Amino acid sequence: MCCGCSSMEDGQAVVDHVRNKGKAELPPLVEHEIQCECGEVFTLKKVIMNCPKCEMTYAVTPCSSGDFNNIKRAGIAYA
């Protein structure tokens, strides 16, 4: 495995980890469709990305980004 990050449960920890590795701008393995709790639907084009409507930050590590279930919420405008 690449970085031992696949077990992180907390969205803010994921954001910090991915940022520290300088990978926040990477595209995910799969461009998942996110259905935000605010009702907005958008496509995840980067591993850390805010909802365009409510700014909720979604985060996933690059190596676990193939699985939708690994995408975590980190809080409003955390990124």
Ligand SMILES: [Zn+2]
């Ligand atoms: Zn939203």
